[in-house]
Amino acid sequence: MIVEEIVKRGSGPLISEIHDKIAWIVFNNPDRMNAMSKDMWDSSANLLDKYASDSNVRAIVLTGAGERSFVAGADISKFETERASTEAMASYNESVANFHNSLNAITKPTIARVNGYCIGGGLAIAIGCDIRVCSEKSTFGVPAAKLGIGYKAKGIMELERLVGPAFTAEIFYTGRQFSSEEAKVMRLVNRVVPEDKLDEAVADLLGRVAQNAPLSIRAVKEALIESGKPDSERDFSAHHSTVEQCQTSSDYTEGRTAFMEKRRPLFTGT
Incomplete structure (x- = not known):
């Protein structure tokens, strides 16, 4: 244990x-x-x-x-x-x-x-x-x-x-x-x-x-953090930035490639 x-x-x-x-x-x-x-x-x-x-x-x-x-x-x-x-x-x-x-x-x-x-x-x-x-x-x-x-x-x-x-x-x-x-x-x-x-x-x-993509998880966590705040204090700019980062990340490429090759992806958080 x-x-x-x-x-x-x-x-x-x-x-x-x-x-x-x-x-x-x-x-x-x-x-x-x-x-x-x-x-x-x-x-x-x-x-x-x-x-x-x-x-x-x-x-x-x-x-x-x-x-x-x-x-x-x-x-x-x-x-x-x-x-x-x-x-x-x-x-x-x-x-x-x-x-x-x-x-x-x-x-x-x-x-x-x-x-x-x-x-x-x-x-x-x-x-x-x-x-x-x-x-x-x-x-x-x-x-x-x-x-x-x-x-x-x-x-x-x-x-x-x-x-x-x-x-x-x-x-x-x-x-x-x-x-x-x-x-x-x-x-x-x-x-x-x-x-x-x-x-x-x-x-x-x-x-x-x-085993999942760290940037994808971070984007969700950032949204959850902001959703827990009062409306007047919410700022989703970091979340939006991370979502954009996901689309250009090497992990996004790895995810698509692994899916096509029918294997488990190896994500690095980059």
Whole structure:
């Protein structure tokens, strides 16, 4: 299992490696259900920015270490040092916002591999990814109302885009945890598989993505990024430029040639 291998080779609360043009970011705080500290938010944002500009990376997977949790929200044990004052809270919130800005802006496919608890800030990470694949035992929820936390409109709107207003209301109003099957009904996740088939399902998805033309995928991702913004802030110029680039790319020639020769194309992203 690739995640276990990455964890064995790495150390610290955040581990990452690149395998076969796929970047893996592993939240490695299993004793606390991979709960996020300020340093983890900051380091994750830096990694996303790094992989965004790495031409050798075709897609990015975000996942949690261990077999119990994807990410179970914020690390409460750090609250006294990271969120005890108005200034500390502002700094923490800035770190979280920077992470989500980096995740939302990246023009490569992002996939959340979820195995276990996906709660609070963990759910926000997952819904920020393009695709979510989870094991049957996974559970999802936002317990903000149980903690007296005011959830910001941006996060509520991002969830509403996925599951609609009625399910968004139920998730926030009840604060309860939802099963993987309930999440699938809501369209919160793309796919639910048995735990022992999770890596196989993610590997199949990644294989299909990685063998396709990077510029074609980028054009779609750029359109999705802009469609998620308010109408007044949308700018499709980068998307239009990439579409034009596709038409004159060597990959376009390779795609046509491979089709005529009845073979799999070998795309380079150029």
